[in-house]
Amino acid sequence: MRHLMNALDLSVxxxxxxxxxxxxIIENPExxxxxxxxxxxxxxxxEPSTRxxxxxxxxxxxxxxxxxxxxxxxxxxxAKGESVSDTIRVISGxxxxxxxxxxxxxxxxxxxxxxxxxxINAGDGGHNHPTQTLTDLLTIKNLKGRLxxxxxxxxxxxxxxxxxxxxIDAMVRYPNVRFVMxxxxxxxxxxxxxxxxxxxxxIEYKEVNVLEDVLPELDLLYMTRVxxxxxxxEEDYIRLKDSFILDARKMRLAPEDMLVLHPLPRVxxxxxxxxDDPRAVYFKQAKYGxxxxxxxxxxxxxxxxxx
Ligand code: CP
Numbered sequence: 001m002r003h004l005m006n007a008l009d010l011s012v013x014x015x016x017x018x019x020x021x022x023x024x025i026i027e028n029p030e031x032x033x034x035x036x037x038x039x040x041x042x043x044x045x046x047e048p049s050t051r052x053x054x055x056x057x058x059x060x061x062x063x064x065x066x067x068x069x070x071x072x073x074x075x076x077x078x079a080k081g082e083s084v085s086d087t088i089r090v091i092s093g094x095x096x097x098x099x100x101x102x103x104x105x106x107x108x109x110x111x112x113x114x115x116x117x118x119x120i121n122a123g124d125g126g127h128n129h130p131t132q133t134l135t136d137l138l139t140i141k142n143l144k145g146r147l148x149x150x151x152x153x154x155x156x157x158x159x160x161x162x163x164x165x166x167x168i169d170a171m172v173r174y175p176n177v178r179f180v181m182x183x184x185x186x187x188x189x190x191x192x193x194x195x196x197x198x199x200x201x202x203i204e205y206k207e208v209n210v211l212e213d214v215l216p217e218l219d220l221l222y223m224t225r226v227x228x229x230x231x232x233x234e235e236d237y238i239r240l241k242d243s244f245i246l247d248a249r250k251m252r253l254a255p256e257d258m259l260v261l262h263p264l265p266r267v268x269x270x271x272x273x274x275x276d277d278p279r280a281v282y283f284k285q286a287k288y289g290x291x292x293x294x295x296x297x298x299x300x301x302x303x304x305x306x307x
Contacts, residue, residue: 004120007130105124128165131293135289164189246269
């Protein structure tokens with residue numbers, strides 16, 4: 001039995017297998033419509049979510065399985081003080097696989113230690129969000145045609161943004177990927193990521209605070225929201241929340257084939273006028289989340305159909 005806590009739990013080869021499986025699903029979804037018949041997915045979400053929870057549920061339903069779960073800590077017995085480890089022991093008797101989101105870093109890992117079913121980290125605090133990373137990789141591979149030889153712009157909250165941390169971890173494994181980090185000084189990437197991942201591997205990157213200056217050199221622009229829920233101080237949030245706003249004027253500075261990704265939800269950081277630009281692929285990216293989660297559920301449950 002395998003769990004997924006971090007995008008790096010999967011080797012490059014395993015990641016590519018998942019992406020290929022997701023691409024097969026995109027081409028022929030009918031082929032997979034019954035492979036999880038009789039199986040149940042539990043979604044245990046202690047923190048709000050639209051895409052991750054509903055795309056997991058959509059994925060399991062598309063595979064012919066069933067879903068159960070809770071969408072907030074308040075609607076579960078966590079509100080009465082039940083621990084994550086007790087909860088997963090109980091859920092192990094109700095479902096075959098569990099996707100868990102929790103505001104505390106490491107909570108899904110604790111669950112995995114006490115679980116007899118596969119546990120998938122669906123986002124733990126500011127730490128990791130591996131299925132978002134798999135979604136991002138599928139989107140880039142499918143729409144850009146490659147995961148190597150890319151200049152990737154990461155913009156917004158690079159300090160607390162777990163999707164950015166996981167994406168950096170995953171993309172440094174591909175050749176000739178360089179990063180341009182665009183953030184206010186207060187929201188730069190954490191020191192451990194700079195030292196242990198970028199510097200340790202000799203990855204090329206630069207840090208800037210003007211988006212317009214670097215747009216012409218990007219293959220991808222990964223926008224992120226400044227997350228109110230991660231700030232201790234409301235004044236800091238208000239000061240920083242609108243640091244970078246991508247609009248149609250700025251998009252004119254970008255290459256014609258630059259893709260704009262965003263894990264969503266967005267607040268103000270991408271003006272709605274950008275949505276109709278063919279380079280804006282964030283809604284397609286959200287849809288790809290269903291396909292990669294279908295591939296992941298099949299892989300962890302070992303129910304991939306024969307070719
Ligand atoms: N991208 C993402 O994790 O969205 P949700 O918070 O809506 O799940």
